[in-house]
Amino acid sequence: MTKSELIDRLAERRGLPRKTAEQVVNVIFGAMKESLVDGGRIEIRGFGSFKVRHYKGYVGRNPMTGQPQEVAPKRMPVFKVSKNLKAQLNDDLQ
Amino acid sequence: MSDDTLTKARLVEHLHRHVGLTKKEAGEVVVDVFDILCDTLVAGDKVKISGFGQWSVSDKSARKGRNPQTNESIVIARRRVLSWKTSPVLRSQLNEDG
Numbered sequence: 001m002t003k004s005e006l007i008d009r010l011a012e013r014r015g016l017p018r019k020t021a022e023q024v025v026n027v028i029f030g031a032m033k034e035s036l037v038d039g040g041r042i043e044i045r046g047f048g049s050f051k052v053r054h055y056k057g058y059v060g061r062n063p064m065t066g067q068p069q070e071v072a073p074k075r076m077p078v079f080k081v082s083k084n085l086k087a088q089l090n091d092d093l094q
Numbered sequence: 095m096s097d098d099t100l101t102k103a104r105l106v107e108h109l110h111r112h113v114g115l116t117k118k119e120a121g122e123v124v125v126d127v128f129d130i131l132c133d134t135l136v137a138g139d140k141v142k143i144s145g146f147g148q149w150s151v152s153d154k155s156a157r158k159g160r161n162p163q164t165n166e167s168i169v170i171a172r173r174r175v176l177s178w179k180t181s182p183v184l185r186s187q188l189n190e191d192g
Contacts, residue, residue: 001134001142023113024109027108033184040098040100042099075189076180081176085132093174
């Protein structure tokens with residue numbers, strides 16, 4: 001499912017004009033993005049949570065040539081699935 | 095949970111302010127959006143939000159594992175896991191200053 005399919009489904013489900021559904025989806029993911037860029041946490045009950053993890057730089061190796069290579073420090077968001085959704089994903093396997 | 099955590103309640107405020115929905119409508123819409131995401135993933139489809147990232151579901155087959163504390167051998171059952179990949183756009187926004 002892409003963002004535009006999500007917009008279509010939301011519009012259909014709620015009987016919203018597509019334009020409004022589009023604004024809704026953009027505002028939600030815009031706010032989530034902003035929060036992560038600011039280094040904040042996101043917690044959506046029943047879905048999951050995000051936090052930003054800091055990784056130190058290190059000297060790695062180019063796996064093709066074996067040349068040592070500097071890997072810069074970075075910040076990456078990590079997602080943790082909620083217990084609820086994790087259980088739902090595995091419902092039919094039990 | 096700290097005060098700066100983004101929650102459904104915060105998203106409701108954003109929608110009320112920026113889209114002009116009533117708090118009640120905004121609340122229902124937020125629940126719907128995450129319900130649609132959950133339903134899609136539970137059905138085994140991936141979700142890709144450009145500029146943000148993508149979630150995908152993968153099947154892990156059963157394997158033998160070991161309890162690292164007791165060294166006891168156990169079977170880890172077949173399961174389905176959800177993984178997340180950050181969009182390259184978001185990734186670079188997070189590392190612009192670095």
